[in-house]
Amino acid sequence: MDRPLRLVAANPLDALARTLESLLVVASQPLSVDDLAEAAADDGERVETALGLLGERYREGRSGIVLEEVAGGWAFRASRDAAEACGRLFERPVERGLSQAALETLAVIAYLGPCSRPEVARWRGVAVDSVVAGLVERGLIAEAGRESGIGGAVRYRTTPLFERVFGLESLAALPRLEELGGEDGEIRDRLEALAERRPA
Amino acid sequence: MDRPLRLVAANPLDALARTLESLLVVASQPLSVDDLAEAAADDGERVETALGLLGERYREGRSGIVLEEVAGGWAFRASRDAAEACGRLFERPVERGLSQAALETLAVIAYLGPCSRPEVARWRGVAVDSVVAGLVERGLIAEAGRESGIGGAVRYRTTPLFERVFGLESLAALPRLEELGGEDGEIRDRLEALAERRPA
Amino acid sequence: MSVRELELDLDAFEGPFDLLLTLVLREEVPLVEVDVAGIVIAFVERLAEREELDLDACGEFLVLVASLLELKARSLFGDEDGELEELAPEEAAEELARRLEEYRRIKEAALWLAERLAGERDRFFRLGPAPLAPPVERRLAPQDPALLAAAVRALAAEPPQVSLKHLELRFPPVTQFLERFRALLKRRSRFDFDSEVEGLSRIEQAVAFLALLDLCRSGEISIDQVRPFAPIRVAREETGRSEEKEAPWTVRSA
Numbered sequence: 001m002d003r004p005l006r007l008v009a010a011n012p013l014d015a016l017a018r019t020l021e022s023l024l025v026v027a028s029q030p031l032s033v034d035d036l037a038e039a040a041a042d043d044g045e046r047v048e049t050a051l052g053l054l055g056e057r058y059r060e061g062r063s064g065i066v067l068e069e070v071a072g073g074w075a076f077r078a079s080r081d082a083a084e085a086c087g088r089l090f091e092r093p094v095e096r097g098l099s100q101a102a103l104e105t106l107a108v109i110a111y112l113g114p115c116s117r118p119e120v121a122r123w124r125g126v127a128v129d130s131v132v133a134g135l136v137e138r139g140l141i142a143e144a145g146r147e148s149g150i151g152g153a154v155r156y157r158t159t160p161l162f163e164r165v166f167g168l169e170s171l172a173a174l175p176r177l178e179e180l181g182g183e184d185g186e187i188r189d190r191l192e193a194l195a196e197r198r199p200a
Numbered sequence: 201m202d203r204p205l206r207l208v209a210a211n212p213l214d215a216l217a218r219t220l221e222s223l224l225v226v227a228s229q230p231l232s233v234d235d236l237a238e239a240a241a242d243d244g245e246r247v248e249t250a251l252g253l254l255g256e257r258y259r260e261g262r263s264g265i266v267l268e269e270v271a272g273g274w275a276f277r278a279s280r281d282a283a284e285a286c287g288r289l290f291e292r293p294v295e296r297g298l299s300q301a302a303l304e305t306l307a308v309i310a311y312l313g314p315c316s317r318p319e320v321a322r323w324r325g326v327a328v329d330s331v332v333a334g335l336v337e338r339g340l341i342a343e344a345g346r347e348s349g350i351g352g353a354v355r356y357r358t359t360p361l362f363e364r365v366f367g368l369e370s371l372a373a374l375p376r377l378e379e380l381g382g383e384d385g386e387i388r389d390r391l392e393a394l395a396e397r398r399p400a
Numbered sequence: 401m402s403v404r405e406l407e408l409d410l411d412a413f414e415g416p417f418d419l420l421l422t423l424v425l426r427e428e429v430p431l432v433e434v435d436v437a438g439i440v441i442a443f444v445e446r447l448a449e450r451e452e453l454d455l456d457a458c459g460e461f462l463v464l465v466a467s468l469l470e471l472k473a474r475s476l477f478g479d480e481d482g483e484l485e486e487l488a489p490e491e492a493a494e495e496l497a498r499r500l501e502e503y504r505r506i507k508e509a510a511l512w513l514a515e516r517l518a519g520e521r522d523r524f525f526r527l528g529p530a531p532l533a534p535p536v537e538r539r540l541a542p543q544d545p546a547l548l549a550a551a552v553r554a555l556a557a558e559p560p561q562v563s564l565k566h567l568e569l570r571f572p573p574v575t576q577f578l579e580r581f582r583a584l585l586k587r588r589s590r591f592d593f594d595s596e597v598e599g600l601s602r603i604e605q606a607v608a609f610l611a612l613l614d615l616c617r618s619g620e621i622s623i624d625q626v627r628p629f630a631p632i633r634v635a636r637e638e639t640g641r642s643e644e645k646e647a648p649w650t651v652r653s654a
Contacts, residue, residue: 021263021264027289030531035289063218081219082223089223090534092536093539094541104554166543177549191556226530226532228530278525294527303511304509380508
């Protein structure tokens with residue numbers, strides 16, 4: 001045996017525990033005992049015992065990886081000792097502005113109310129998938145239902161954070177666009193008409 | 201001391217190694233030595249040494265969590281032993297059903313660096329618009345500026361996800377193009393051999 | 401289907417496409433004599449026999465035939481204006497061989513990627529954020545709402561008139577040049593092609609040359625060139641009609 005120092009290696013549950021480690025490190029959500037048992041093709045009781053072993057190994061003060069039971073199941077998290085380091089990892093410098101693409105997308109959604117990605121893409125004349133994903137990630141827009149019909153595209157609306165960043169008490173405080181008719185519907189029609197004339 | 205069995209605890213780098221475990225378990229992409237050093241507020245050389253320790257601990261066959269050097273950084277992944285269990289629980293949306301056309305397009309972009317759709321089309325001899333869109337959607341390629349000149353075509357480069365999916369430490373880990381498909385002049389040799397077989 | 405095995409039955413060549421490429425690269429078959437349209441027709445016929453459209457084969461074919469055409473075009477037209485890259489026919493052949501090799505390598509690279517992907521099938525890693533990762537906060541400095549209004553106004557503005565200049569890049573009809581040359585030949589029995597098309601665009605010159613080939617085929621003229629890239633001299637074929645002979649072709653066009 002090439003690893004005489006690992007006491008746990010002798011444990012019959014070791015293989016299962018290792019499988020659980022694998023599952024937990026790949027998961028992007030907490031995994032329930034049932035999820036784990038099904039994936040590992042093992043039974044729930046053994047999974048719980050193996051989780052107990054892992055909880056010993058991955059515990060606060062002993063490892064940088066900590067196994068935690070949360071609502072919905074089990075997940076790895078960072079040790080509290082590393083909170084500062086993690087903070088530095090996730091911290092981003094304050095951004096001064098938005099890209100033109102982000103600004104246009106945000107403006108359309110703010111002025112016209114919930115819109116889907118295909119709609120915004122049509123009006124802007126370019127794909128907006130990554131732009132929309134970025135705005136969601138920043139918390140400036142959020143999903144707001146789907147377009148009607150089966151398989152309707154997800155629609156997005158602006159968030160309270162958006163209002164704070166732009167110093168608006170509400171969407172009603174957006175600067176007026178009288179020369180465009182001012183009404184959501186009119187602006188929408190105009191963008192639609194322009195999009196239709198645009199060469200494909 | 202409450203963990204008399206962990207030999208590594210005596211190592212002065214242990215605290216740093218634990219911090220790195222924390223960072224790696226929460227990171228959503230591979231972290232370079234610089235990223236890690238900056239977040240851990242430690243120096244790069246010590247980080248590299250600590251990564252060496254972690255590599256020992258989290259290695260294939262020994263742990264369900266494996267530390268790997270990939271896409272220009274370090275990341276945890278599942279042990280290959282747990283592939284079956286992982287396959288039951290997780291999908292692989294990125295690489296599922298990559299067509300021949302998609303692979304050739306990826307090859308052109310990976311080998312030639314940022315290139316536009318027309319450039320890729322010139323190589324592949326067919327329009328590649330939908331293939332390129334599909335690869336962007338999967339996150340394997342991303343926009344990388346435009347060709348110079350007004351209205352220059354958008355150029356694309358491969359993403360770190362591409363390197364990660366294909367298990368490459370970096371793009372430099374791709375085999376050299378010259379070494380692929382036999383030696384230089386292979387085609388010509390083949391063509392000429394064909395010509396010689398033909399009666400004059 | 402393999403494009404390279406495409407069987408051809410042309411005037412200048414009979415055999416597989418692959419072999420034709422070899423012979424062209426070895427300069428054993430003059431490309432000028434190769435009927436590229438014939439190759440295209442043979443390929444399209446092969447394609448029509450199949451029920452499914454093999455896009456890969458089509459792509460490969462297009463790359464090969466485009467290279468061949470480019471090579472042929474280069475050998476047909478001199479490059480006195482330097483508009484084309486300065487490639488001699490043999491350099492162009494080299495270029496064709498290079499492209500074929502590059503094309504093959506990209507296919508090999510794709511194969512390598514496919515194998516790599518298969519080998520990495522058992523490597524699972526997390527896509528996206530960790531379940532209990534600290535929330536990522538991208539902080540944005542306060543923004544001016546006027547920017548939003550400006551963005552919508554810009555989107556709703558009439559787009560600038562798009563230049564349609566490239567649409568004018570049309571091929572003039574061959575008949576235009578046929579008529580022109582026939583008219584010219586009524587006045588003079590010989591002329592110098594190069595001076596006749598001087599000042600025309602490259603495309604017009606190309607079409608004029610096609611007209612020339614057409615007249616040659618119908619036996620109305622004979623064409624003579626002392627050596628490659630020398631001026632092309634055109635002489636009216638005397639078909640019994642008695643017209644007074646003019647001075648040799650050195651007469652310049654009006």
